[in-house]
Amino acid sequence: MNKNRLEAFSDGVLAIIITIMILEIKAPEESSFESLKPLIPALLSYVLSFAYIGIYWNNHHHMFQVVKKINGSILWSNMFLLFWLSLIPFGTSWIGEHHFAAVPMSIYGFILFMAAISYTILQNKIIKLEGPDSILQKAVEKDIKGKISATCYILAIPLAFVSPWISGLLYITVALLWIIPDARIEKQINKI
Amino acid sequence: MNKNRLEAFSDGVLAIIITIMILEIKAPEESSFESLKPLIPALLSYVLSFAYIGIYWNNHHHMFQVVKKINGSILWSNMFLLFWLSLIPFGTSWIGEHHFAAVPMSIYGFILFMAAISYTILQNKIIKLEGPDSILQKAVEKDIKGKISATCYILAIPLAFVSPWISGLLYITVALLWIIPDARIEKQINKI
Amino acid sequence: MNKNRLEAFSDGVLAIIITIMILEIKAPEESSFESLKPLIPALLSYVLSFAYIGIYWNNHHHMFQVVKKINGSILWSNMFLLFWLSLIPFGTSWIGEHHFAAVPMSIYGFILFMAAISYTILQNKIIKLEGPDSILQKAVEKDIKGKISATCYILAIPLAFVSPWISGLLYITVALLWIIPDARIEKQINKI
Amino acid sequence: MNKNRLEAFSDGVLAIIITIMILEIKAPEESSFESLKPLIPALLSYVLSFAYIGIYWNNHHHMFQVVKKINGSILWSNMFLLFWLSLIPFGTSWIGEHHFAAVPMSIYGFILFMAAISYTILQNKIIKLEGPDSILQKAVEKDIKGKISATCYILAIPLAFVSPWISGLLYITVALLWIIPDARIEKQINKI
Numbered sequence: 001m002n003k004n005r006l007e008a009f010s011d012g013v014l015a016i017i018i019t020i021m022i023l024e025i026k027a028p029e030e031s032s033f034e035s036l037k038p039l040i041p042a043l044l045s046y047v048l049s050f051a052y053i054g055i056y057w058n059n060h061h062h063m064f065q066v067v068k069k070i071n072g073s074i075l076w077s078n079m080f081l082l083f084w085l086s087l088i089p090f091g092t093s094w095i096g097e098h099h100f101a102a103v104p105m106s107i108y109g110f111i112l113f114m115a116a117i118s119y120t121i122l123q124n125k126i127i128k129l130e131g132p133d134s135i136l137q138k139a140v141e142k143d144i145k146g147k148i149s150a151t152c153y154i155l156a157i158p159l160a161f162v163s164p165w166i167s168g169l170l171y172i173t174v175a176l177l178w179i180i181p182d183a184r185i186e187k188q189i190n191k192i
Numbered sequence: 193m194n195k196n197r198l199e200a201f202s203d204g205v206l207a208i209i210i211t212i213m214i215l216e217i218k219a220p221e222e223s224s225f226e227s228l229k230p231l232i233p234a235l236l237s238y239v240l241s242f243a244y245i246g247i248y249w250n251n252h253h254h255m256f257q258v259v260k261k262i263n264g265s266i267l268w269s270n271m272f273l274l275f276w277l278s279l280i281p282f283g284t285s286w287i288g289e290h291h292f293a294a295v296p297m298s299i300y301g302f303i304l305f306m307a308a309i310s311y312t313i314l315q316n317k318i319i320k321l322e323g324p325d326s327i328l329q330k331a332v333e334k335d336i337k338g339k340i341s342a343t344c345y346i347l348a349i350p351l352a353f354v355s356p357w358i359s360g361l362l363y364i365t366v367a368l369l370w371i372i373p374d375a376r377i378e379k380q381i382n383k384i
Numbered sequence: 385m386n387k388n389r390l391e392a393f394s395d396g397v398l399a400i401i402i403t404i405m406i407l408e409i410k411a412p413e414e415s416s417f418e419s420l421k422p423l424i425p426a427l428l429s430y431v432l433s434f435a436y437i438g439i440y441w442n443n444h445h446h447m448f449q450v451v452k453k454i455n456g457s458i459l460w461s462n463m464f465l466l467f468w469l470s471l472i473p474f475g476t477s478w479i480g481e482h483h484f485a486a487v488p489m490s491i492y493g494f495i496l497f498m499a500a501i502s503y504t505i506l507q508n509k510i511i512k513l514e515g516p517d518s519i520l521q522k523a524v525e526k527d528i529k530g531k532i533s534a535t536c537y538i539l540a541i542p543l544a545f546v547s548p549w550i551s552g553l554l555y556i557t558v559a560l561l562w563i564i565p566d567a568r569i570e571k572q573i574n575k576i
Numbered sequence: 577m578n579k580n581r582l583e584a585f586s587d588g589v590l591a592i593i594i595t596i597m598i599l600e601i602k603a604p605e606e607s608s609f610e611s612l613k614p615l616i617p618a619l620l621s622y623v624l625s626f627a628y629i630g631i632y633w634n635n636h637h638h639m640f641q642v643v644k645k646i647n648g649s650i651l652w653s654n655m656f657l658l659f660w661l662s663l664i665p666f667g668t669s670w671i672g673e674h675h676f677a678a679v680p681m682s683i684y685g686f687i688l689f690m691a692a693i694s695y696t697i698l699q700n701k702i703i704k705l706e707g708p709d710s711i712l713q714k715a716v717e718k719d720i721k722g723k724i725s726a727t728c729y730i731l732a733i734p735l736a737f738v739s740p741w742i743s744g745l746l747y748i749t750v751a752l753l754w755i756i757p758d759a760r761i762e763k764q765i766n767k768i
Contacts, residue, residue: 007581012203012204012208015592016207019593022666023215058651086210086242098223101223103227200391200392282406282411290411290415392584397591404595460630471598477602481603
């Protein structure tokens with residue numbers, strides 16, 4: 001089974017997710033600089049979510065480069081990942097409109113956590129099919145970044161009720177951690 | 193005639209259908225957990241429709257893997273299928289906003305039924321072009337899943353007026369039936 | 385210069401145009417069959433525009449199959465075509481919301497006319513580059529369908545003020561004329 | 577690392593940006609010619625932004641034709657470019673709704689300026705990877721067009737407060753400058 005269409009479909013969904021979020025940022029009623037001020041939370045949440053979708057696209061791209069074959073179970077794991085990512089625009093507009101209030105920040109973390117879990121499931125399904133000697137297996141052997149991210153999300157969900165800013169900092173930290181492109185896979189590829 | 197562009201265009205349309213449905217789920221006015229409660233029907237209907245579009249993409253993907261050539265009549269059958277699938281976001285938001293009331297549930301079933309019919313037409317056009325010895329012909333010989341689905345939809349349309357929950361259960365049953373990827377085609381491919 | 389990305393980009397734009405129109409058909413406020421009635425004009429205009437975008441995708445697909453090379457002038461002609469097609473959702477929602485009133489019907493015809501002109505310009509640019517012996521040149525030699533369509537649009541624009549139904553009939557006639565896939569190009573390809 | 581998916585993803589994002597802007601132009605409440613009048617600013621700003629996205633797609637297409645390999649830093653520079661381009665629909669609807677008022681025109685220029693800077697960064701990252709003898713390096717050696725554009729944007733941002741029409745003229749000038757497809761790269765390719 002061919003991986004090209006899975007990549008193309010995922011690219012399509014990610015491209016739409018990354019783009020439609022801007023539809024939620026309505027042009028201000030007035031034409032002054034001050035009228036931009038109330039949009040700042042929406043803009044910040046857009047930047048954060050744009051970065052996250054960018055990260056997922058990037059990692060998805062890296063991961064599928066080493067994939068040779070796919071099967072039905074990989075197709076559905078990928079769909080499950082796309083489902084959770086598709087909820088990001090909802091989370092984004094909620095945290096933006098409510099200035100990063102506790103409950104929306106917590107739910108946003110939950111969506112990110114579920115996306116991370118789905119990504120790990122997808123990764124494991126691929127490794128299972130490719131075999132223990134696959135490049136991907138070696139590349140993500142310890143998956144430290146993945147574990148740190150999941151831990152940050154788990155912490156951020158309840159900590160939003162202590163202070164939403166802690167959660168916000170955790171989300172930004174994870175994003176920065178990943179914006180450094182996944183050198184692990186690149187390294188393994190270069191070894192060959 | 194080349195099948196790649198037909199696949200790419202269908203992927204584009206399906207990617208958009210699956211993604212824009214989230215635009216209908218507006219972030220709540222308040223920032224409490226309770227404010228999420230009224231969104232539950234919309235979320236559930238989104239999950240169902242997401243699964244259906246996923247199923248169609250999956251089966252479309254499987255089916256076109258064994259397609260070698262296409263013609264004008266296949267192009268238009270595919271467009272007819274995309275038309276009915278494009279109505280799913282409408283049906284989804286209607287059943288979600290009206291908590292799975294009878295008429296919306298019935299109409300939702302009608303849209304699913306028409307999509308199923310279009311898919312069968314497309315399948316038959318492909319078999320006609322590929323010939324009776326084609327892999328697809330063997331793979332869908334009895335098409336039991338297809339027939340069960342169509343029957344469920346036909347039942348669900350009037351039964352929504354007895355109880356919309358019966359229709360709901362039927363839609364979920366059909367979805368689960370298909371989420372198991374179309375092993376029939378995979379089996380035939382592996383035989384070769 | 386490679387034609388693949390031009391095809392992919394056009395497919396993307398057409399896929400979005402065909403899909404976002406459904407966002408304009410809002411789920412009814414009530415959950416009765418009668419509440420669907422006011423949506424009928426919107427649905428009909430959606431069907432018509434869906435068919436038109438389908439036709440353009442189909443013909444674009446056929447035309448680019450015989451294209452071997454492209455240049456900057458073809459890129460911009462294609463962009464000009466996409467611009468006019470991108471106005472179709474606007475025209476569609478206007479004619480739907482105003483039950484096919486004269487002015488919207490006339491403007492809708494103007495958009496279709498400009499799209500047809502752009503398509504002809506694109507076709508001519510391709511023929512110019514491919515040379516007078518190109519398959520495309522032979523396929524569209526007389527371009528009777530193209531001329532009939534343009535004439536129908538020109539008639540429909542003023543006739544909307546006599547009766548919008550005349551324009552409507554003309555738009556439907558042109559659509560039906562084209563839904564028969566462009567046998568001309570297929571014929572020329574088969575000759576080789 | 578393969579450039580195809582980066583191209584496909586960028587095409588997807590650009591296709592959506594170019595298309596969703598039309599969603600902001602709502603069909604008029606009435607069905608008269610006069611009711612189109614208030615839409616003229618929105619339509620004009622749509623035409624301008626459509627041209628800009630078209631230009632970026634065109635140049636992106638030209639640039640990546642000469643790219644042989646990509647790396648993580650190119651992926652992220654591309655994402656940074658897409659981010660600024662994704663803000664164009666916001667700017668477009670703001671300048672349209674406020675009839676090209678000073679602040680929106682200035683912000684629109686800022687978005688265009690940031691997009692231009694991102695494009696230059698992307699270009700430099702590619703040249704760095706491809707080496708000083710690359711086709712791209714030769715093609716954009718002096719990058720006069722790029723420098724004129726950046727200068728125009730820098731001028732347009734403050735000049736909007738003298739008169740928004742000056743900024744408007746500057747944006748149109750830059751657009752026209754680029755609609756002439758990037759002959760520089762085509763020339764270098766033809767030399768080989």
